[in-house]
Amino acid sequence: MAAPAFVGRAAELAALQRALAQGPAIVLVEGEAGVGKSRLLREFLGSPAGREHRSLVAWCPPFREPYTLGPVVDAVRQATGRIGGLRLSGLAGALRPLFPEWADELPPAPDPPEDARAARHLLFRALAEVLDRLRVSVLAVEDVHWADEATLEFLLFLAARHPPPASLVVTYRANDVPPGSLLLRLSARLPAGAEGLRLAVGPLDVARTGALVSSMLDDEPVSPALATLLQQHTDGIPLAVEESVRLLHDRADLTRRDGAWVRRRRTELDVPPTVRDAVLERVARLSGPARAVLRAAAVLSVPADEATLGAVAAGPPPRPGGPAGGPAGGPAGGPADRPAEGLAEALACGLLREDGGQLSFRHALACRAVYEAIPAPDRRAAHLRAGRALAVRTPLPVSQLARHFREAGDATTWMRYAERAADLALAAADESGAASLLYDLLTHPRLAAYDAARLVAKMPFSSFTGDRRFKEMVRALRAALDAGTMSPEQAAETRCQLARVLLVMEEFEAARHEMIKAVAHLPPGSHSAARMMAYLGWPRESSTPVATHLRWLRRAAGVAASLPPLDRMGLLVERVTALLMLGEEEGWTEASRLCGDPAGPDEARHLGKGRLNLGDAAVRWGRYTEAAGHLAAAEAIAERHGFRRYPGIIQATRTHLDWFTGRWRGLAGRAAALADDDEIQPVTRLEAVLVAGLLDAAAGDPGAAGRFEHVLAEARRRGAAELVAEPAAALCRLLLARGAVGEALLVTDEPVRQVADKGVWLWAADLVPARTQALVAAGRVDEAAGLVAAFAGWVRGRPAPAPRAGLALSRAILAEARVGPVAAAAAFARAADAWQRLPRPYDALLAQERRVACLLAAGAAEEALPLARKVAQELGDLGARSAAERVAGLLRDHRVEVRGRGRRGYGDELSxxxxxxxxxxxxxxxxxxxxxxxxxxxxxxxxxxxxxxxxxxxxxxxxxxxxxxxxxxxx
CATH class of the missing domain: 1.10.10.10 (Winged helix-like DNA-binding domain superfamily/Winged helix DNA-binding domain)
Incomplete structure (x- = not known):
């Protein structure tokens, strides 16, 4: 973390420089706490223009009883250690009470005038003489709203001198200036020859907030979502932005994704301690009625009229310390049942604002700070008063009522309003709000068992994230089943919803277990029964053959015709997804029905999921251009409708696509960020771990094997059968490179048997070539030929480019073992061409590397070596250092110079x-x-x-x- 840069204040700095460059000036810099007044002053003083001045900076501390002229006296002390060398006149004797430590250097004290005003004037003249002798050309006084009256009078005295001896720059919070303060006279009566400037420093917009955050994070980009969140959370107050970012950093809640900083978790942002303390210090200075009004506004948290505010505030008086949350709060100062007395004061202090008769906090952080400082019993009572006050409104503000009755501890009333609020949120396409309300209801201990399934059926899973929250929901549903109070049909519906949750959690084996139990007791023609049958058509587990999955899909299709249009569309998504996972070409024919524009949020939910699943399927089939298009469409739908769960899945699928197509720049960082993002479900994260392992293997990193083993173990444990083949193939290749043929065969035994038993050869594009190589290396060539023949039988006639390329590579490996290097070289050339057409450049280059080896074995060095040089260069450009160094070593063995277009590669050594x-x-x-x-x-x-x-x-x-x-x- 770096200190924040000076952002968004160029115009203010230029205005300050112009004012002070034209001679003695009076500059009033106003703005709220933390907005950057002091930073602006520091930047000026540190600039070339500022360094031309002899500046003195005084600070006014927030003492309850400021001491006379304290800020200026302290500033003079800091400016000089001794006063004897200043050649002061006899006037300086008047300074003895202010500077007792310099008594031996000051002239004798003059006789005190009879008039107190004359005595003060004498003191001011002496102090001004010290500033003159110190050659101060700019006197800056910070936080003048806290200044004592004598200090303000001294500033007016300096401004009234002719000619003005020095420029004055004062900073202050306008809302904290006491009524009748002398401060504003500085701008009202400017002396002749002096320039005047009132400079208002305002909050940052979203763009400047993002720039400020970026400056703290190595100047790396900040995602628009994070910049917007922080600007809204802090209202663009730089200090609050800085402290919020530091809190996120300290809690490891920042990560890089797609080249920009984002939040790792989507929890509520806390109030930074420095901001909280500043707010509570301001509140503590107010009277009891004003504090009661602020507490009521904090409890309501949304704009409210004066009557509602009064109803909520009309409770017991604030305790000593009140909402200030500390000993500085002081006594209550008056009963809180007279809120009108405090409203004007609350508005005047600047924390509260009025807009069209509606009153609310000016800043969200201030609201949170006051709210969190209210003692819990008082807070509950205030929420109950708020709920009762709002319950007579028409129309009912059900979301607010749900919140107030929950915080008041009235669970029954809360549950009634919360479900109504969730229904309204769904109707308004606010999926995130609905999901949060439904989750709270589902996990409440007072929820009736028979209500659980009904509430889960409403849950918009497209906007529900967080593995912990899913587990809590599963626990609630299992508790409802264990209660034993439901009918068989109610229990079946509850199991149906439990299966849905487990599917979203990517606990596929557990979900299948619940689906089998549920489908037997669900009404045969119901939407729930059809949905369970469609899900059972997904080939998630390891042993059920394709024919069984297809039977489930046919049964689901038989029910679909009688369902409403939206339910039919949802079933179509599940059916198409299952067909494509099974490798059935029919899925692409039906997929065309999912490529239109959604007519509304409900249709968007189905089409967004459908386009996402089509993107994933197209990656597995090797239809990479289509995959990119489907993922882009899914991303657009998710962004337009706020589907929070989809972006992580889209990004994980996109990393896999980028691995295949050779877009490796920055891919390792993206994959690592996704793998660590606990807002993304576990199996989806495994895809990112797999990509990270593949990149490690291409770089020659020995840690790649551990990643592949982890993906294999987790995929098997969760029943993600389609994710087993690729890491098994990658691990097999690593083992073969080490000469561990037996281990390579062992690691591919079960995945190959699983593919063959189920008949889903779509998954075998990488697995069959790796297994074929292992069998050939073990001398089991006939068995390898049988495997290739079975794979070829499935591929024949299917528009599946990736399996076709895998088949071409498998045939080339077999040819090398059976018919010799010349025919094998031609076969590897065909395999390379098949991979390149996808395109999968890394696999194409590896096939060309094997072609080179065959050509050399056939004595065709003249053809092989130029090809090898080209392959080495392209592998290096791609970033596949391990293979590039291997081919470069072969060239060196043949005394061929290896030239690179880029800088020298250092392998695993530091450059x-x-x-x-x-x-x-x-x-x-x-x-x-x-x-x-x-x-x-x-x-x-x-x-x-x-x-x-x-x-x-x-x-x-x-x-x-x-x-x-x-x-x-x-x-």
Missing amino acids: PRELKVVRLLATGMTNREIAVVLSRSPKTVAAQVNSAMRKLGVRSRTALAVSAVESGLVS
Whole structure:
């Protein structure tokens, strides 16, 4: 984390510089707490224009009893250690009470005038003389709203001198200036020859908020969603933005995704302590009635009229300390049942605002700070008063009523209003709000068992995220079943909804178990029965053959015709998804019915899911252009309708697509971020872990095997049968490269048997070539030929480019074992061409590498070596260092020079540039500091740190520094 840059204040800084460049000026800088008044002043003082001045900065502390002229006296003390060398006149004797430590250097005190005003004037003249002798040309006084009267009079005294000896810059909060303060006279009566400027510093907009956050995070981009969230949460107050970002950072709630910073979790943002303390300090200065009004407004949290505010505030008086939450709150100061007395004060202090007769907090953070400081018993009572006050409204504000009665502890009333609020939210396409309300209802201990299934049926899973929340929902549904109070049909419907939740959780084996139990007791022609049959058509588990899945799908289709249009569309999505997972071409024919524009939010929910599933299926089939189009369409629907669960799934599928198509730049970071995002469901995260492992394997990272083993184990445990084949194939290839033929056969035994038993050869595009190579290496060539023949029988006639390319590679491996290198070289050329047409450039290059080996074995070095040089170059450009170095080694063995278009590759060693970065990092420097030292951009330094972490096999900057020291790279 870096300190925030100076963002969004260029115009204000330029105006300040112009005012102070034209001679003595009076500049009033106003703005609320944390908005950046002091930062603006610091930036000016540190600028070339500011350094031309001899400046003195005084601060007015928030003392209840400010001491006379304290800010200016303290500033003078900081400006000089001794006063004797200033050659002060006899007037300086008047300063003895203010500077007792300098008594031996000051002239004798003059006789005190009889008139107190004359005495004060004498003191002001003496103090002004000190400033003159110190050659102060700019006197800046911060937080003048807290200044004592004498300090304000002294500032007016300086401004009234002719000619003005120095410029005055004062900062203050307009809403905290007491009535009748002398402060504003500074701008009302400017002396001749002086310039005046009133400068209002306002909050940041979304763009500038994003820029501020980016400056704290190595100048890396911030996602628009995060910038918007922080701007809305903080109202664009820079201090609040900075503290909120630090809280997110401290709680590990920031991560990189798609090249930009995003939130890892979607929980409510907290009030930063510095902001909370500032708000509560302001509240503590108010009277009891004003604090009662603020407490009522905080409990309501939405704009309310004066009558409602009064009804909520009309409780017992605030306790000592009240909403200020600390000992500084003071006594209540008056009964809280007279809110009108406090309303004017609450508005005047700036925390509350009025808009068209509606009263609310000016800033959300201030509202939260006051609310959280209300003692729990008082808060419950206030919520009950709020609920009763709002319950007589027409129309009923059901969302507000649900909130107030829940916080008041009235569970029965809350549940009644909460379900009505969820229904209204669904009708208004507010899926996120509905999901939150329904989840709270489902997990409440007072929920009746027979209500659980009805509530889950309403749940918009497209906007429901968080593995922990899913588990709580499963626990609630199982508790409802265990209660034993439902009829068989009610229990079946509850199991149906439980299966839906388990499917979304990607607990496929557990879901199938509940579906089998449910379908036997559901009404045969019901939507629930049809949905369960369609889900049973999905080939998620390991043993059921394709024919059985197709029978379930036919039964579901028989019910669909009698269902309403939206239910039919939902079943169509499930049917098409199942057919494509099974490798049935019929699925693509029916998929055309899912490619229109949604007519409304309910249809969008089905079409968004359908386009997402089509994108995933197209990746598995090898139809990559179609996959990109479907994923883009799904993303547009999700963004337009706020479907919060879909973006993570889309991004995980897109990383897999980018791996295949060779778009590897930045892919490792994206995959790692998705794999660590606990808002995404576990099996979806496994896809990102798989991609990270594939990238590691291509780079020669020995940690790749562990990732593949993890994906295999988790996919089997959860019943994600379609995710087993690819990591098994990748692990097999690693084992074969180490010569562990027996282990390679073992790791592919079960996945191949599973594919053959089920008949879903779609999954075998990578598995069959890997298994064929292992069988050939073990001398079991006939068995390899049988496997290839079975695969070919399934591929024949299907528009499945990836399995077709896998078949071509398998045939080439078989040809190398059976008919010799010349025919094998031609077969590998055909395989490379098949992969490239998809395109899958890495697989195409690996096939060309094997073609090179066959050509060399056939004595065709003149053809092989130029091809090998081209392959080595393209592998290096792609980022496949391990294979590139392997081919380069073959070329060196044949005494062929290897030329690269780029910089030298260092493999798993740190490059000289990376080594410099690591050595500076080990001293504790941030990326930004390293960038300054090395004259590089922070982005370049960040990339080199990430590269060094990958090469040394560590996951944090601290571990990188330790590893570098332990390995001797850093002394």
